[in-house]
Amino acid sequence: MKKWIWIYMLAVSLISYKNVSYAVETEDAEFEGNRKLCVVISQSDLENYISGGRYSLEMLFRTCGFDWLNYRIYTSDRDTYAEISYEFDSFNDYVDKTEQLLGYEPLIVYFTENGIVYEESFPSVELMNWLFQELAEKELVSEYSAEDLFVIEDSRLYLFGEDHVSFENMDLRQEELPSIVEQLSIRTRKAADGKVERSINFSMAEEVWETRGKQYFEKNEEYAGLLLAVNTQNGQTDISCEMSAYSYREIANQTFVLLGVPDVLKQEQEWDGSGLQTHIREIIDFQKLMSEDCVAEIVYELSDREGEITVLSEAGEVEEDRISYQNMEPAWIEYSYPDLPQFQEVSIHTRVGGLLGRKERVIVFKIKKNLAENFHEDIKSILEERMIRGTVLNIYDEGEERNYEVCFSSYMDSQILEFTEQILGAVGTLQIENNGYFFDESTIQESIRAADFLNGYQKPENFRISYELPAGSIIQGGKESLETDLYENGRIDIRYRYFDWKIWAGAYGIIFVTFFYIKIVFGKYGKGNRKR
């Protein structure tokens, strides 16, 4: 009997140990090269807008912590040049490093089935975002953005054995973009729920569509995951597409993928001393896409809530409820209006323990630090009012963001759900079925609907949920399935298998303790027949 117990426990231990490791993904070996960017900062800008001037730059480069990043700062003709370069040996490596420099995940179109198609959505100068963020975090710069301060001197990507140079977004397409669009209309509006909606309509001759346009746009359609409505009448083909997202960046990304032209669309919020202003700026260069006599129109439809609009870019016509621009190449739209503050992201992260473990949930509200200074006490008091017993609110700065991290842990799903609904003002369901006794399938199903977030604040740009499973879990659908965009999907479903050796160890422990307890209390020693 005893032998059997020991063999059983040993076997269980071995099985559970074996399943701790994860598989390693295969990387694309051909995607290797070098990225280089050199920017020039004029002497007057350096002196007037960067505290500490060149000294600050050198300090920040020295302490940036990117050990893979080569850099050089030098002066020529009284201007200061900052040059960075880094090597990559796979697509993932490039994206990872680039993301660290940009501060956000870059959108890169890359496929090689029909020749090399490679295009980046971000303007090259944004590779200096990290530097600008460091400057901002250390309060060494004000008012300016990276694009305003840094002028590109050189930007190149060495890839597929060739050096590619582009001062805008990197585009390695071997074939020219088809200049075929005859009419283009881009209409953007912000819905009452805070969602940004964009409709893109364009047209061309039917023959052009059939011979050139169809192939080009249908490929982009597939890649972007959007649906093109195509209508052909009287020899003319009209194409339209609708897209929506809570973040302007996402809208820009979708536009970029669909049309294949760079689109930089940003929303920034600033406190102007008396109130909060939302600043919208879009630069879209669709020149290569259009035929010579093309008519282009870009319209921003404004909601009632947007108040007094200040148009900062030239050539825009302001009507009562819209700003329209026509035939500008590239189009530059810039306006601002009084607005409610918006969180950059609200994220829900849950760590699922073992069968008997606690579930720990952290909801993080991220907002720009400079905005947070004006709303700090308000956000804090709203969250404190919503906190149920056991909740901990940590407030801390990370980079140029301020995080309001609300933490709660419980053994009970109902309490986790109550906490979530309370903090987010949401309705949701949460069901965690944990079957880790012996590799049975466990499931997590959670939906969060109708979240109000905080009163007096816009819905955040991003709303995400993620889970962290017990070590050794085998996830069906891969690690990607552990995280999702709640705006897009509204729910998360996770299926996994694991073996909770702790529960078994605990059970055996209890059996042993009970056994010895009974032996001592009720056994022969307890009877006083101890041998002398």
Place this chain on the structure above:
Amino acid sequence: MKKKTKIIISLILILVILAGVLWGRTYQPPSATYDMTRAQNEETADGETDREEERKAILDSIGSGTDAIGIINPNVTCFTELDSETICDAVETVQLMDDGYEIVLQEEAAPYFENLGSGDIFFLDGGADSPFGEPYFGKIVSVDQGNEIVIYAENPAMDEVFDDFQLEIEEYLLEENIREIRAFDGVSVEVGASLDDVDLNEDYLDPEGFLVTSETDDTAAASAMAYRQTAASDSGNSFVSEEASFLLNIDFDLGKYINDMEGYERIRENEDEETNLAIKGEVGLDRVQVRANADFGVSYDNFIKELSAGARADYVTNVAVGWKAETDFDKLDAKEARKIEFGDAVKISGLDNKLFPLVYIDILTGTTIQLVASGGNDNSTYKALTNIPVAGGIMVYSDISGNISLKTELFFKYRDEIDMGDFVFVRDGQLVMQTEDTGKTEEKDPEYDWGFLAEVQGDVDVNFLGVSALIFVANINVADIALAKVGAEAEGELSLEIGKGGADAEADGYLRIYLKILDIRMKLKASLKLLYFTFSPEFSLSYTLWDGTLYELGEKNSTYFDVGNMNAGQLAAYDKQYVYYKDQNGCLIRTEKNGTGKYTVSEDEFYMICGIDQSYIYQLRCTEEQGIYDVYRVAKDGAGSRLIISNVSWVLYNDSETLFYVPGDNRKQIRKLDRQSLNEQKFADFSENVELMEYQSDKDTYLVTGSKSGIAAFLGRGSEYYSVTQDGTVTELGGNLEIQDMNLRKEGEYTYRNEPVSSGYLRNSSASYYVMIEGGEAIKTDCLTGWMPTRKGMFTTLKNDQEGSSYPYKIVCYTNQTEPSYIVETESDQAFFTLVQDERGYWYYFDQNDSELFLYRLDENFSNKTLLKSFPRSEVNYNLTDCATVIIDNIIYFYTIPDGESSSMIYRYSIYQEAV
């Protein structure tokens, strides 16, 4: 115990455990909020409060009534009361030297300086009758104890003296507080004059001829001297307590001082021609205000809270400057010039070196600072030393750097209220480096006019006239604020007549006429800890608020080093078009690559060429101190030369924009100079003296060697190795270099690694060389006297084992094979160092025996040894150990560098003419 009881107890136990588990699983602690953003601020505020309270307690304990305080570092030796009196009495002479003072004391002061040595700082208390006229801080450079004590001391920086320092000053300089005025003869200072008296319509510049100054007559000189004495000592003057205004009448020829200066003949280009540097006109200053805020605590982890400075003044000037000079001002001993008129004045230089201070006005401010000494076992007891007024000075000066050959006249008229705000280096613990408008100045356009007539050939920066406000605590310069500087920087040959309205110019060079407003400098030695990062003052706390270009002509010379088309050897260099070499007379010569078109670029003696770029040749020139050099840049077109770095131990490396060197006063450091801007800064520090720096292209790092000394060197660890990244991050590699850490070089068809040791005058030394043979194995090469890698292979010499041969040595060549190939037999074990190959493939080398020096030629495959020339040793008696050869476009340059002071070209040999 009964079984029933046990069961009941067991059940209770189970229930308690279950209840506990249930409670544990459902219990939630009270909610809590942790706001780290506020905690950080409060923490900082608490730290600051502690520091301020501590200061207040110290001030209370010593009964001081001022907020400004300087707590002297316990390592500073303070001589006060009887001690200071004894020392002051023992002072025999105080003499201004380079950047410091030579103080000669009688023997009775010896005990006070027994334990003081180089680097130590002392404080000597004293009043107006003391040798320095006020308390004095000295940082000892050397002490010589004999019958009399000779101390050489320089001015220390603020944070070398003070552990804790707080000074906030915003003061107008008052007439009644003028302590002293020192001026060159020919410069008179009128106090209390109205600036409206300066007429900007008056023209001092003589349009018909070169500016001529009035002869300085005895009366004028006496007047200036008399005034000087009056201001310094006569308390009978009826000064009133209002902002001081000064009107400087300048009418003198600075050239006469230079011409009379000791040693000037050494630097004068033309012995018959005297330098003429005449300045004529008026400078007016009114309502001069100095502002500074310095607050730092060395004892508080080097934390610096505030550092800012600024000044204002109503400023008017109408001056004309005439210069006629062919002078290398970099060679000028400016201290000599100062000593002529300024004697032992402590404060004539300020933080920014000024070549010719014309006037210095020393004015006490109403702000006083309490100097406090700390002592006791834990330095927790404090003693008030003295409460001294902070001094504010005004200096008018002229400054030049570079080699100049020019005839020029400039007039400059300017009237403005100069106050663009304070420049804040640090505010509240954060690096700011920005101007803060004081908001007290109404903005209005300055009234100005200028004209420039010049024929210039040179490489020069002439600051015709500068006006600075200085702030001192004793002799320590807290801030140096140049209110205005007008000047010109020029490169090349220029002939022009320009003015505000237009220009008539012929130029083959670059010219910029500039006006700089508020050029501010503050100086701290230590690394400063700010809230977010450590700020190294190696970058220098200097800032120019407005560097305005009045006129610009041409483009500044490019200083790009194109490694593909340029190379600088020791006595010869080349670029795409020309070859530059040191000829037998020591001049720098330029020729076309085929050897024609000889042109003397510079006749100045130099030791070695240490760099080349698009526009300049860089030279090491010997100084009086052995092993210390000055680095000059010489325009390739012969337009002039200019001192760019002084006091250099060795130039290590040049990259496309930067020159790396070891400073003479700190051989454990590498500094770098941006050749375009001439800004220099620290690159990296090391634990040993730097010997050599080589770029490792495979790692994109530099390999630096340091020389061990003492027991470590004796035990065989002669070198310490470091890997340095491009940003100056140093990684110690230890005393033994692994093969993979050695320099990897590919030459032609073979690859080698070497273990460098040090730079030499003639050749760098290495501990070993490895060639990489097929399969990647590294073969260590044998040698007798060293190695010489070339594209063909690595040459070295071995004992000649050929029986019957009269040649004791043979040259061998390592490539990618295990064994070296035989090249040729030689008489000297140094001959292989001279092997060079021409464009057709022929090899040449020098060999020597006791009586002759030979030049041989070999075929491409090292066969057919031909004697080209032989030289009797009686004529060319150089040892090949001290010689090297370089070939540039089929011309052989054979030269010698026997030591660290001399070098010469022995032979320049065209192989087309002679050998074929």
